[in-house]
Amino acid sequence: MxxxxxxxxxxxxxxxxxxxxxxxxxxxxxxxxxxxxxxxxxxxxxxxxxxxxxxxxxxxxxxxxxxxxxxxxxxxxxxxxxxxxxxxxxxxxxxxxxxxxxxxxxxxxxxxxxxxxSQEGLSGEALPAKRPCIAAALAAGRLDLTVASAMVRVLHKVQPGLAPFEVDELERQLVARIQEGYSADELLAFLRQVPSYAHPEGQDSRDEDLAAAASVSKRRLENGLTRWTLDLDPLTNGFFESALDANTSIRRFAIVDSDEAPDPTDNDRRPLNRRRVDGVHLVAKRALRSDDG
Structure with a gap:
């Protein structure tokens, strides 16, 4: 078999x-x-x-x-x-x-x-697939067909203007995201933003409009919680999302008071929204720790 x-x-x-x-x-x-x-x-x-x-x-x-x-x-x-x-x-x-x-x-x-x-060479020899990382994730049962198809479409869309190695690296990063605990809906939403990240040129006027419309609001709830509402432009969101993701990942996340690296064997099974709260906590702590006053 x-x-x-x-x-x-x-x-x-x-x-x-x-x-x-x-x-x-x-x-x-x-x-x-x-x-x-x-x-x-x-x-x-x-x-x-x-x-x-x-x-x-x-x-x-x-x-x-x-x-x-x-x-x-x-x-x-x-x-x-x-x-x-x-x-x-x-x-x-x-x-x-x-x-x-x-x-x-x-x-x-x-x-x-x-x-x-898999592809074939001129003499019939087997060659790697055009999208080998997606192929491997599919074969391992780690990738939904809808998300995989969206990844292929996005890579095809951003390919003009990028070097082959840049497209390959982008594919690797996209596939790596499925290991971070994101839902299919969150992955699809992220994929829709990839073209503007890959080709920031030509987005200037639109980005200026979005930056002008961006806002952050805060409201104290009756139950004692505080609700922050963030409407971020693509550039600001890119910085914020990267920082939050880096401190929310199942593989990298840990709230620590020292500079010790988190234990890679930790297996946090909590929902992503709960881990994000701790991610915000850690981002804020590190920002205060690096503040020069």
Missing amino acids: NRNAAAVVEQAEAYASLFDRVSASGRFDDASSDGPVRLATDQELLEATASVTRLIRLAEAERVKLAGEIARRSELPDDASFAKRMGATSATDLVAQVAGVPREEAGSVVRLATAVR
């Missing part, structure tokens, strides 16, 4: 074994139509959801890989095109027919597949 298929099978077995534990504990009710799902503890339910999500991602990564091969074979001349031989007009149409998905979804899968599939 190939490595990718084995990963899918292994994850499926992990998902099944979680409910085996429910059955073994005597909590499984055969008469219940919902079976062990209804009888799982809160923690077991969360574990199962995370497990089946990774299983879906691994399976989707395999579908992307298959779609990439369909696209490759369909790029041959008309008389040899796989899609044409199957009676389809294009690789997208063929994937839509075989997978039973809307053409728009099939198109997204094919475009992603083209970016993450």
